[in-house]
Amino acid sequence: MAKVRLIKRNVPALLLIYLAAAIVFLVSVFPFFWMLSTSLKLPEDTFTSIPKLIPPQFTLENYRRAFNDTLLSRYFLNSIYVASVVTLACIILSAFAAYGFSRFRFPGRKFGLMFILCIQMLPSVVVIIPLFIVMRNFGLLNNHASLLVSYPTFTLPLCVWMLKGFFDGIPRELEEVALIDGCSIASAFFRVILPITLPGIAASGIYAFIGAWNEFLFAMTFLNSNQLYTMPVGLNAFFGQFTVEWNQLMAASVFFTIPSLVFFMLVRKYLAQGMVAGAIKG
């Protein structure tokens, strides 16, 4: 651990550091604070020539109206549904695949891994055109199934690489003992390995969930009825109305951000894994 220690008495240096830290802190946190503040403000306190940092009068009216006057709760349920199904499917597929890649050496292993890595690089716009045509032919447009089919394109690669990292960290001796005791490979996987990797599986599942929760492009392209919109598409559609209700929109955005925030904080310590797929070691 390289810790560049400060000379404690070097006051100018320390001041400079705190100045820099304060700027970074404000830039990171202030927009979020502003969103929260606007969402808790009355409209008459919002549209003033001198902005009021802290609401003079706190109100939950914007949240109430966002829920009652719009389809926000509908969007929320749609998002939960799509993200949950995608996460579940993704965890199952990627746990098997990651275990296979971690434990076996077989022809095509390296190719398979690199292939999955490359898929993460594909712009959604490239695959969305043919997927749209396919969905149209199968009558899946304006149906959540179109999202369930297309979201694994970006959640699977991430999960496979993340979970492979977790499996790599488990000593092989564990399965060897199980195999000697007469377990089959499959039961060794389910009874011995899977329980130990549960935290890793939860972490990668949460990543898949956040990914699906945030996804905008596919949802905007494939869905066109208000009732089916997911959160991002629904929120963006607020702009279609002739006046923008900023207070309500900020309340909805806070509501949209919170699940992502909570989940993210849960898996914070795993974030290096998978995202750069082991490149950190290099």
Place this chain on the structure above:
Amino acid sequence: MEPQVRIADLQRSSAPAFWVALKKNRVAYAFVLPALIVVGIVIIYPLFEVVITSFQRYNLLEVLTKGSSYIGLSNYVEILKDPEFWHSLWITTIFTAACVSLTIGAGLAIALLLNLEFPGYKVLSVAILLPWVMPRVASSILWKWIYDDQFGILNYLLSLLGFEDMSTFAWLAHSSSALWAVIIVVVWQSFPFIAVTLLAALQSISIEIYEAAKIDGASPWQRLRFITLPLLRNILGVLTVISTIWDFKAFDQMWVMTEGGPAGGTIILGIHTWMNAFAYLRMGRASALAVIMLLLVSAVTLIYLKLFNRGEE
């Protein structure tokens, strides 16, 4: 398990090598194949299809009545002759270059700052994650509010700093300022990942190297220039390439904030392609654009794989 496989292997030694390999590794393939098949269906098939469509005249409105027809390279020729394409490529280049350099620069600076471990650095290291956590659409909406010409807090802050004439400036209504406004949002959302990753790399550098350098009389600047940066070279390379790909793909922020406007001033390739497909319904033309995007991304990905495999060895 190993011995059994070898017996099976011996018994079938006359079978073609492919089947031997398949049988020998059947357990491994059983684990790996379901995911690969799903990916193959949802990725490889569309890629194949997009290449085919790019050689066709395929209009979404006409396809039911007239069908589609092969027109060879016409879509590509038209694209290369289209000034809008070159304009979009130019905007994409500025956008990507600016996002990548600002993100890496800010990320590196903040990683170095956090590595100082001043009292309170832990609070800061959690605080910087906020921008990353926000859903892209939520942060785009939020920044639209911040950039608002009449009631936006940005213009108010600028007027406090003495830029009185900026107090009602509509950031997203002028093509050049709109591009930079979106660049700032993208950088704001992507610097935390870079900072966190670089910080992890910084903390894996052993302290002895610095102490040795200190004894030899190296200044802090020399230590940064001749020890830290060279040791970070690999990871910086990987992060630069990844960021290039990510920013090249960026779509959401731009769409929510500007939809490619005003007057095409922020029309990055992703939006140009999407509009061709789903606003003008020219699927053939859009597919050709998608193939061009694919080629550009592939070139960058090859560099990434090279760096990545070097890191693995």
